Amino acid sequence: MEALTGQIQFINELEKLKTVKRRNLTLDNQRPENSAEHSWHLALMVPILSQYSASAIDQLKVMKMLLIHDLGEIYAGDTWLYDQSNQDETYQNELKAFQQVISPLPTGQQSELLALFTEFEAQKSNEAKFAKVLDAIQPLTNHLYVSNEKENPDQIKVSMVLEKKAFIKEYAPKLWALVEDTIKASVEKGLYEEA
Amino acid sequence: MEALTGQIQFINELEKLKTVKRRNLTLDNQRPENSAEHSWHLALMVPILSQYSASAIDQLKVMKMLLIHDLGEIYAGDTWLYDQSNQDETYQNELKAFQQVISPLPTGQQSELLALFTEFEAQKSNEAKFAKVLDAIQPLTNHLYVSNEKENPDQIKVSMVLEKKAFIKEYAPKLWALVEDTIKASVEKGLYEEA
Numbered sequence: 522m523e524a525l526t527g528q529i530q531f532i533n534e535l536e537k538l539k540t541v542k543r544r545n546l547t548l549d550n551q552r553p554e555n556s557a558e559h560s561w562h563l564a565l566m567v568p569i570l571s572q573y574s575a576s577a578i579d580q581l582k583v584m585k586m587l588l589i590h591d592l593g594e595i596y597a598g599d600t601w602l603y604d605q606s607n608q609d610e611t612y613q614n615e616l617k618a619f620q621q622v623i624s625p626l627p628t629g630q631q632s633e634l635l636a637l638f639t640e641f642e643a644q645k646s647n648e649a650k651f652a653k654v655l656d657a658i659q660p661l662t663n664h665l666y667v668s669n670e671k672e673n674p675d676q677i678k679v680s681m682v683l684e685k686k687a688f689i690k691e692y693a694p695k696l697w698a699l700v701e702d703t704i705k706a707s708v709e710k711g712l713y714e715e716a
Numbered sequence: 717m718e719a720l721t722g723q724i725q726f727i728n729e730l731e732k733l734k735t736v737k738r739r740n741l742t743l744d745n746q747r748p749e750n751s752a753e754h755s756w757h758l759a760l761m762v763p764i765l766s767q768y769s770a771s772a773i774d775q776l777k778v779m780k781m782l783l784i785h786d787l788g789e790i791y792a793g794d795t796w797l798y799d800q801s802n803q804d805e806t807y808q809n810e811l812k813a814f815q816q817v818i819s820p821l822p823t824g825q826q827s828e829l830l831a832l833f834t835e836f837e838a839q840k841s842n843e844a845k846f847a848k849v850l851d852a853i854q855p856l857t858n859h860l861y862v863s864n865e866k867e868n869p870d871q872i873k874v875s876m877v878l879e880k881k882a883f884i885k886e887y888a889p890k891l892w893a894l895v896e897d898t899i900k901a902s903v904e905k906g907l908y909e910e911a
Binding site: 525529531532533536537538539540547548549557558560561562564565566569570573580584585588589626630633659662663666667695696699 | 720723724726727728730731732733734735742743744749750752753755756757759760761763764765768775776779780783784821825828854857858861862890891894
């Protein structure tokens with residue numbers, strides 16, 4: 522049962538993702554959302570929104586991808602979408618951290634999870650693209666629903682949001698109107714600067 | 717796009733599960749684990765431990781089941797495993813709450829999620845049984861890994877734990893030694909009373 526020992530070590534390691542703080546908030550005491558509950562939210566959005574993917578997708582694959590996509594943050598921390606630092610360096614750090622997190626697993630499971638992680642980053646497959654759509658929509662809808670009025674400490678502008686979310690138009694065109702409406706309502710709530 | 721409006725309403729409603737507190741703790745500041753991050757943990761355990769299920773399972777189905785199994789708590793609250801109150805009443809309350817949570821969704825999606833929820837409760841299918849195994853193992857391993865020494869405010873006894881977890885012996889016999897070892901180590905840490 523050597524495999525099981527490593528699998529439980531991995532399962533224990535997952536506890537740490539519940540301590541990785543994101544920029545988004547939660548409803549109750551406006552604490553920062555953590556990457557574990559964010560990943561749960563995304564995985565559950567798969568069966569709810571998959572009909573809007575531009576291409577056919579394997580739901581199980583998208584779900585697994587989203588459940589593990591932030592595990593590198595256990596050692597590398599969360600990177601804010603509007604952070605201007607070196608993105609390639611950020612990814613290399615997360616990849617290294619991810620490999621460390623999965624290292625107690627049997628080699629077959631390590632290979633499967635690593636393949637899902639790098640596939641998400643590569644953004645070539647239909648599953649990776651739709652996973653990215655969900656990962657881009659949840660923070661938008663969360664921000665509008667959860668944040669207090671006029672909460673825009675970093676002076677985020679509409680143009681910056683539109684630039685970051687533009688790919689949704691191609692990967693899930695039927696969700697683009699939602700993105701535009703959400704941004705518009707967020708501007709009315711004072712969460713983004715118009716411009 | 718009336719369907720999408722309801723789907724986003726449901727996705728917003730999910731924010732509330734991040735505020736439902738469980739008895740288990742998290743690593744950082746020993747705050748209570750919430751039901752959203754607990755559900756993420758379970759869903760990710762599916763591909764890691766499915767080889768130990770006594771019967772063949774559809775991983776996607778188990779994953780969806782675990783992602784939604786606590787949604788009734790959004791209005792009904794979490795019920796502690798060792799709570800002695802009327803279990804049928806607890807389930808009826810959670811079922812009612814679950815139906816309220818999914819009510820903004822298109823009818824086809826409501827039916828699918830309700831079927832998964834009631835299948836989990838019925839404990840007849842292989843998927844429901846294995847989902848219950850994971851839901852019973854995660855709080856055990858979490859408690860041993862996360863809790864401080866001698867943390868047993870409710871004087872939980874080994875016999876109570878063994879009674880609640882006994883079904884694992886049948887549904888995933890290869891995981892039973894893990895359960896026994898975890899309980900033994902937890903007793904040594906002062907988390908359960910020997911008896």
